[in-house]
Amino acid sequence: xxxxxxxxxxxxxxxxxxxxxxxxxxxxxxxxxxxxxxxxxxxxxxxxxxxxxxxxxxxxxxxxxxxxxxxxxxxxxxxxxxxxxxxxxxxxxxxxxxxxxxxxxxxxxxxxxxxxxxxxxxxxxxxxxxxxxxxxxxxxxxxxxxxxxxxxxxxxxxxxxxxxxxxxxxxxxxxxxxxxxxxxxxxxxxxxxxxxxxxxxxxxxxxxxxxxxxxxxxxxxxxxxxxxxxxxxxxxxxxxxxxxxxxxxxxxxxxxxxxxxxxxxxxxxxxxxxxxxxxxxxxxxxxxx
Amino acid sequence: xxxxxxxxxxxxxxxxxxxxxxxxxxxxxxxxxxxxxxxxxxxxxxxxxxxxxxxxxxxxxxxxxxxxxxxxxxxxxxxxxxxxxxxxxxxxxxxxxxxxxxxxxxxxxxxxxxxxxxxxxxxxxxxxxxxxxxxxxxxxxxxxxxxxxxxxxxxxxxxxxxxxxxxxxxxxxxxxxxxxxxxxxxxxxxxxxxxxxxxxxxxxxxxxxxxxxxxxxxxxxxxxxxxxxxxxxxxxxxxxxxxxxxxxxxxxxxxxxxxxxxxxxxxxxxxxxxxxxxxxxxxxxxxxxxxxxxxxxxxxxxxxxxxxxxxxxxxxxxxxxxxxxxxxxxxxxxxxxxxxxxxxxxxxxxxxxxxxxxxxxxxxxxxxxxxxxxxxxxxxxxxxxxxxxxxxxxxxxxxxxxxxxxxxxxxxxxxxxxxxxxxxx
Numbered sequence: 001x002x003x004x005x006x007x008x009x010x011x012x013x014x015x016x017x018x019x020x021x022x023x024x025x026x027x028x029x030x031x032x033x034x035x036x037x038x039x040x041x042x043x044x045x046x047x048x049x050x051x052x053x054x055x056x057x058x059x060x061x062x063x064x065x066x067x068x069x070x071x072x073x074x075x076x077x078x079x080x081x082x083x084x085x086x087x088x089x090x091x092x093x094x095x096x097x098x099x100x101x102x103x104x105x106x107x108x109x110x111x112x113x114x115x116x117x118x119x120x121x122x123x124x125x126x127x128x129x130x131x132x133x134x135x136x137x138x139x140x141x142x143x144x145x146x147x148x149x150x151x152x153x154x155x156x157x158x159x160x161x162x163x164x165x166x167x168x169x170x171x172x173x174x175x176x177x178x179x180x181x182x183x184x185x186x187x188x189x190x191x192x193x194x195x196x197x198x199x200x201x202x203x204x205x206x207x208x209x210x211x212x213x214x215x216x217x218x219x220x221x222x223x224x225x226x227x228x229x230x231x232x233x234x235x236x237x238x239x240x241x242x243x244x245x246x247x248x249x250x251x252x253x254x255x256x257x258x259x260x261x262x263x264x265x266x267x268x269x270x271x272x273x274x275x276x277x278x279x280x281x282x283x284x285x286x287x288x289x
Numbered sequence: 290x291x292x293x294x295x296x297x298x299x300x301x302x303x304x305x306x307x308x309x310x311x312x313x314x315x316x317x318x319x320x321x322x323x324x325x326x327x328x329x330x331x332x333x334x335x336x337x338x339x340x341x342x343x344x345x346x347x348x349x350x351x352x353x354x355x356x357x358x359x360x361x362x363x364x365x366x367x368x369x370x371x372x373x374x375x376x377x378x379x380x381x382x383x384x385x386x387x388x389x390x391x392x393x394x395x396x397x398x399x400x401x402x403x404x405x406x407x408x409x410x411x412x413x414x415x416x417x418x419x420x421x422x423x424x425x426x427x428x429x430x431x432x433x434x435x436x437x438x439x440x441x442x443x444x445x446x447x448x449x450x451x452x453x454x455x456x457x458x459x460x461x462x463x464x465x466x467x468x469x470x471x472x473x474x475x476x477x478x479x480x481x482x483x484x485x486x487x488x489x490x491x492x493x494x495x496x497x498x499x500x501x502x503x504x505x506x507x508x509x510x511x512x513x514x515x516x517x518x519x520x521x522x523x524x525x526x527x528x529x530x531x532x533x534x535x536x537x538x539x540x541x542x543x544x545x546x547x548x549x550x551x552x553x554x555x556x557x558x559x560x561x562x563x564x565x566x567x568x569x570x571x572x573x574x575x576x577x578x579x580x581x582x583x584x585x586x587x588x589x590x591x592x593x594x595x596x597x598x599x600x601x602x603x604x605x606x607x608x609x610x611x612x613x614x615x616x617x618x619x620x621x622x623x624x625x626x627x628x629x630x631x632x633x634x635x636x637x638x639x640x641x642x643x644x645x646x647x648x649x650x651x652x653x654x655x656x657x658x659x660x661x662x663x664x665x666x667x668x669x670x671x672x673x674x675x676x677x678x679x680x681x682x683x684x685x686x687x688x689x690x691x692x693x694x695x696x697x698x699x700x701x702x703x704x705x706x707x708x709x710x711x712x713x714x
Contacts, residue, residue, distance in 0.1 A: 040370075040373070040374055040393065041389035041390065041392060041393040041679070042392070042393070043393070059712070060708075061709075061712075121474060121475075121537065121539070124537065125537055125538060125542065126532075126534040126535055126537060126538070127546070127551070143533065143534045143536070143537065144537070145474070145536075145537035146473070146533060146534045146535065146536035146537040146694075147533075147534075147694070148690075148691075148694055148696050151537075228475065229475055230474065230475065230537075231474065231475070231537070232473075232474065232475045232476075232477050232683070232686075233683070233687070234473060234477060234480075234536070234686070234687050234690045235473055235480075235536040235537070235687075235690040235693075235694060236687055236690040236691040236694055236696050236697070237684070237687040237688065237690075237691055237697075237705060238687075249680065249683065250680070252367050252370050252371055252374075253364075253367050253370075253679060253680040253683060254678075254679050254680025254681075254712075254713050255370070255389060255679050255680070256680075256712075256713075257374075
């Protein structure tokens with residue numbers, strides 16, 4: 001019996017150890033910190049129970065960050081999904097041109113988000129090429145990144161731009177898995193292109209929709225790099241500060257690691273719950289279909 | 290096979306546990322005379338500046354080996370905190386604010402004898418000790434201006450009082466010129482330069498220990514004098530003298546905007562003088578002290594910016610030796626003046642005579658202020674017991690942005706700063 005256990009352990013241990021060391025242990029440590037007033041520059045650490053969590057929900061900065069993150073997430077989940085499906089439908093045909101266009105759409109995905117952020121911050125600058133063009137055609141451009149009411153939508157657009165290629169590829173894979181005989185049968189039965197899409201293609205793309213939605217949801221919720229490089233949370237207090245941005249600012253700038261850990265744990269719980277619910281709903285849809 | 294499996298499992302377990310362990314020391318490099326040195330890069334301080342500086346010190350101290358580290362952005366203090374918390378605290382760091390690190394016992398406290406060559410050895414005390422070499426002074430912010438745009442707007446004299454500044458801004462605006470160049474983006478400090486000038490000259494001139502008193506809760510941001518300073522800045526923005534659409538510009542782009550003539554006045558730290566004297570532009574640049582309400586001479590400045598040393602460095606003697614050699618080397622001082630427009634605060638040092646006109650003009654303004662004892666702290670830039678609490682500098686930048694965009698009135702911004710201050714404690 002024991003030799004058999006050791007045998008299995010030797011195969012399972014690497015994965016388990018990596019998971020424990022790099023996922024479970026940091027979460028556990030963060031949770032412990034969140035119950036303390038841990039400030040590395042102001043020892044000793046004291047246990048404060050759930051005080052940090054109580055403070056969090058009275059903290060306007062955190063509540064604003066939650067709102068900003070929710071807006072960003074909603075946009076990033078919907079827009080690349082919808083546009084990605086449209087582009088995938090247009091590119092789902094043979095030929096070198098379509099192959100080349102697939103590469104073009106996928107290129108932003110492989111770029112570093114920092115590089116993307118720098119490029120877009122230049123493009124969207126008040127004196128940047130986009131505004132120069134808009135002025136040439138007689139339009140008065142908004143402050144894409146300098147107007148606090150517009151900046152979050154500009155940031156969301158940048159994230160959408162980078163994630164679009166990912167959605168396109170996943171939907172293309174899904175489209176190529178749709179049996180042609182089903183589409184032909186529907187056509188013989190008199191279904192037009194719209195009906196064929198609604199009745200055959202769209203239901204069979206359910207797994208692709210699930211993948212895209214879950215990946216976009218998680219990516220958007222933990223957005224940090226774009227905010228740090230482009231706006232540093234501004235312009236003005238909290239205009240574009242996401243929860244992830246506030247976690248790092250609170251932990252590393254203000255040194256309140258305990259409080260920042262409470263933010264991180266709340267963020268983890270929100271992402272976990274929302275992802276679980278969305279996954280359940282989408283997977284149930286897959287089964288129903 | 291069984292023995293193989295057991296040994297494999299044991300090795301993996303050991304490797305995993307090793308991966309989970311935390312380094313017991315607080316960073317630094319390995320043995321010998323090797324030290325790690327945290328630098329940062331700006332448009333003025335390029336990689337070759339640091340490489341040459343390190344080489345110069347090593348030429349005189351060949352036993353010291355230096356591993357150069359570079360902060361990912363201009364916020365080297367935040368990066369140093371990350372390095373400390375991950376057990377990689379460098380041996381030597383430059384222009385990293387000592388507050389926090391010093392109280393936690395992470396920094397070496399310099400002795401009076403080691404500070405004997407510095408002009409202001411008691412600058413930036415933290416609990417009565419001195420952790421950062423007071424290597425140079427920066428005036429923050431003098432106002433650089435475009436002489437061509439001033440002349441075109443009919444402005445014949447440099448503004449000395451606030452009403453004169455407003456009158457000049459009005460003439461510039463009427464001539465179709467943006468009066469003040471400002472910025473923001475990832476470099477929020479570019480947004481708060483004017484505010485730093487107003488608070489320093491209006492509030493600090495009446496109470497030079499204002500931030501120390503804020504730490505003691507003797508004053509608040511919502512007090513009338515500070516709120517009035519915020520309102521003064523808000524008024525400047527409301528009149529359209531500060532271009533709110535430029536808040537997305539980072540520091541590099543902001544500097545470039547002024548050099549391209551996209552605005553007439555550029556309140557910025559005196560490090561800009563280096564760029565003004567070396568980068569291409571098609572107009573003459575002048576500089577004047579940040580105007581005060583009644584024209585009384587008040588010059589905000591910060592002395593510090595030098596090196597701090599990891600108290601737990603494995604090579605502490607080498608780290609101290611490197612730091613002092615770097616900061617006191619004449620050739621290095623000359624280079625720092627040329628590259629970054631610094632005003633070295635070293636006894637007996639005078640800047641090279643071939644420095645450009647903009648640097649010379651700013652240097653003279655500072656020397657005159659020293660002679661007249663008219664120097665006050667530069668708000669937002671203090672780094673010791675008299676400074677903002679950790680994390681508050683970003684809040685000040687955000688507050689300045691809210692005033693520029695008109696998103697919040699002065700009273701609301703003051704309340705925001707008090708709230709954030711209480712959270713930052």
